[in-house]
Amino acid sequence: MVLEIVNIDAADAVHLEEQVTQALAKLTPGDVIDYSLANPDTLTKYKTAAQISHKVYETVSGWLTEGAKIVELCQKGDSLLDEEIQKVYKGKKIQKGVGTPCTISPSSYVTPFTPLLSDPEDSVLELKAGEVVKIQLGAQIDGFGAIVGGNVVVPKKGEKAADVKIEGREADLLLATHYANELLLRLMVPPGLLAAGTEEEKKKAGSEKAPSQTKIIQLVEKVAAAYDVKVVQHTTSWMFERNEIEGKKKIILSPAADSTKGEGSAEVGEVWGVEVGMSLGSGKVKDLDKRSTLMRRTAITYGLKRPSSRQVLSEIVKKFGTFPFSLRQLDDEKAGKVGVIECVRNGVLREYKPAADSDGAAVSRTFTTVAITKNGLTKLAAPPALDLEKVKSDKKIEDEEILKILERPLAKSTGTKSKNKKKKKKPAKKAAATADEGEESEEEDSDDE
Template identity: 60%
Template sequence: MSEDKDVDYSLKNPDVLTKYKTAAAIGEKVLAAVSQLCVAGEKIVTICQKGDKLIEEEVSKVYRTTKLKGFSHPTTVSPSSYVTPYTPLSSDTAEANIELQPGELVKIQLGAQIDGFGSIVCDTIIVPPKEGAEDVVTGRNADLILANYYANELLLRLMMPPGLLASGTDEEKAKAAAVKAPTQSKITSLLDKVVKSYDCNLVESTTSWLFDRNEIEGTKKIVIAPAEGTKGEGVPQVGEVWGVEMGVTLGSGKVKTLNQRATLHRRTNNTYILKSQTARKTLSTIQTKFGHFPFSLRQLEEGETDTKYKVGVFDGVRSNVLRQYELVGEKDGSPVARSLTTLAITKNGITKLGAPPALDLSKYQTDKKITDEDILKILEQPLAKNKGKSKNKKKKPAKKAGKPEEESEAGDDE
């Protein structure tokens, strides 16, 4: 126990960042594979099962002597109007038969963890017809994808601690660092301008969390378009890892709880001696296989020979040692786009650990564009110091829908 306490689990320990990056690489690899599985007529449950199997296979190839590794998030595939991750049960006949439809927007979310250092990634794709994907996306789907993309790029830059990449004299650097970080209401205001440029809305209470070892909902959070009674806490700082989420909709942005069974759960930090032996056995299985990371009831269901785990999960939720994630969707049933990026903030800037693949902007055409000069200036900013050869400065994104500068290598040091 004392030896464990002496271990440095911060980004100052190079091995920690390596583990984050290893987990993130697995997540991105599996995300790409699962995206290819999302074709018209394919069952969501089948895609989730295959995605989970891929995560297990990839994790088994790395850190072979590390016992604490596996999922940081099970494979979920959420239909068009769903806001939260969706992972149906094999035993629920109705939901197990849900198939993807051509042209449908779906959100894929999954992740891996190594030694408790987890990365989660989410991407939104358009389900192609069986004969192949369209070359160019137009209309409202293009508006939605672009609004989510640029809002996400803006949010990543707003995560940057003030003055982190400042250049010039010491006095100029100090002046830049003295600037206050944007308030969460200011962040929402700027993001709202971006999505409004595409006639879209932010999804209420979209939340980004501070990540820590064995924890994806840390002591800090940024809440975008907060619903009544919700608010964020804290500002991003150097040495932190965050899961940064963006949610945009063609609808009002208001959400509702769906009348479907919650299948995504997570172990809480609460301790309680469950009364039944079945419940204790179930909790032990969850703790061993998933730790404090989210898991799907489907993963328990397919690993057991009976259904007694349901009793254990029920007791765990009732005793508050397990948290269940309710299914939430857009209030008026409109399409929703989401993305989730796991990033590290180092002295060299922001490093995307696990992120959706780069969007091919040439495939999305719309007559809408961002015109706000303040936002365009932020989008031009790099995410990290360029440690390699200097590059020619790119043209302003605005005049062509606001393409942000790509980040350069941030380096591994904290």
């Protein structure tokens, strides 16, 4: 991580630089730890964090019901995250903690929502039956975060979310999100990685260029158009690194004309957080007149003036490192709201401003943490697969190019666990209805790098 140091005496800066240089000069090859996926321990830590994220996500999903208070659900989710994290790597001097707090976002919200008990208006917000709610949370082990996010249609009291049948525009929204996500994941598999045939054919496939950001955007927008929805503006997928969930590469869907564009493509050995957001409205985003409660520490250091600011920042560094946190998780929520002001103003903390669809329309969002190895793409932390039998829409994907991409596998199959699976190739027209059949076996069969 590169640190940007501001507001520091020049002599101190020179002294600090000399200390860092001397420390680096003393390092030997044996002192340098390989944190890439080439180190099996790295993938193990990602998978451990992912198992925790999955377990907590599924539990929180089961809590969602008409009339439940969002702040109470988030509190319970955070407590469960902490509880599960403490069960792993016991007795080892290893950093571990929450990678993203439990966030539960109402229907029209675009950004993850994590209300505070001390905010009278937000603390009383309740879930409404039939609305599409987004859950996002994650754990991190040794700086390797696994974040998962998905959508749940809130059931009526006495019902279970799994039993809710989804029709109409909500079905269009969820199906568009599902297939756009499956499409994007397949477009992220490096060209030729899963190629079959002769060596010459493999070499030819490997020489192809990865799809450009423009091409990715066009294809995802075609999926959205098939279901008459819009891609949420600025939806961003990031390359993950150790202690960093917003790395040097990113894919931005529906960027504004004057905004930052995506850059780079996924490669073997990388981990990505893949996000897809769809809207029944315009897809354009507006900031809400609400307090920012979700934040994360940046790489900027600054000589904070207020003791309260320094105290809060010290707690943040100790508890959360550079991962997102909620003000609700601080020891003193009210003091925390005051202490972060100077930190945000000087760039030491980044705030995630609450935002929603500009039309107030329903929004969906999925977030999947994936690893790309020599055997293909593996979903480390992913929301449960959409039950296509319970989601009914009169719309479908008919674009031949997209249907063919959806037929592609995500990873190589060793055949050890899929001998009883049907191998008959699906017609292109049916691919959109069965794109994720067999993915589970492909992911299980892929060998860890």
